[in-house]
Amino acid sequence: MGLFLFITQVMIFSVSILSAPYTDQAAFSAYKFVEAALSKKHEVRRIFFYGEGVLNANHLNTPPQDEINLYEAWKELASSHQVELIVCIASALRRGVLDEDEAKRYEKDGHSMQAPFILSGLGQLMDAAIESDRLITFGS
Amino acid sequence: MSTLHTLSINPSSLHSIQSFIDIMGETDELLLLANGVYGALVDAKINIPLEQLRDSGKLYALKDDLLARGIPASAPKxxxxxxxxxxxxxxxxHQNTYNWV
Incomplete structure (x- = not known):
């Protein structure tokens, strides 16, 4: 009985992703985890992309059409489940992941990131840890 | 307070699977995912220490990740x-989750 109650309890999750989409399976595992959590009626508040993980947010990623498009999959989570997609700005700028404002600031020809992904700082990861019942890390 | 440990590299590439098991708390559990699922195969003798966890029902592996590696669900695990x-x-x-890559 106790265990049953435990498992049906609704929780707030946040996820941090430290791996690029094609380096290993971590980003895809994270996506499958989030999908499963949502299917079990949990809330997924925030996904924090950090280190190489920021490469998930590059809107120029163009995988072959017969493969899963992880970028589109993240976007879909934001629009259908209000999941916040936060990208570490210090990691992102180093890797050429810039939204329009940053591209202008650094006088670049184009930008590689846009809404619903949001550039922000590590404080948002700390905040996710405080506000969520569980914070799970994928990748290294 | 208990911790769910997740391992996503093949455990046979760890320096010592036994020392990994030794740091786990009494109520902790281990989930094998991604390449970690190779540790679930009984033919991988190097991972025999993992059987201590299996015997107490604390060892799990992701079925999808096994299938993605061509390992049938019917293989001995x-x-x-x-x-x-x-x-x-x-x-x-578990209150905590710790990812061992």
């Missing part, structure tokens, strides 16, 4: 096979 939904339940069950 030393772990309980679970879905990603089962993974979510384990995260709920």
């Amino acid at each position: 030393r772990a309980t096979l679970i879905s990603y939904e089962g993974f979510v339940d384990l995260v709920v069950k």
Whole structure:
């Protein structure tokens, strides 16, 4: 009985992703985890992309059409489940992941990131840890 | 306070699987995912220490990740096979999750 109650309890999750989409399976595992959590009626508040993980947010990623498009999959989570997609700005700028404002600031020809992904700082990861019942890390 | 440990590299590439098991708390559990699922195969003799966890029902492996590596669900395993939904339940069950890459 106790265990049953435990498992049906609704929780707030946040996820941090430290791996690029094609380096290993971590980003895809994270996506499958989030999908499963949502299917079990949990809330997924925030996904924090950090280190190489920021490469998930590059809107120029163009995988072959017969493969899963992880970028589109993240976007879909934001629009259908209000999941916040936060990208570490210090990691992102180093890797050429810039939204329009940053591209202008650094006088670049184009930008590689846009809404619903949001550039922000590590404080948002700390905040996710405080506000969520569980914070799970994928990748290294 | 208990911890769910997740391991996503092949455990046979760890320096010592026994020292890994030794740092686990009494109520902790281990989930093998991604390349970690190779540790669930009974033919991998190097991972025999994992059977201590299996015997106390604390060793799990993601079924989807086994299938993605061409390992049939019918192959002899030393772990309980679970879905990603089962993974979510384990995260709920334990207060902490620690990812060992």
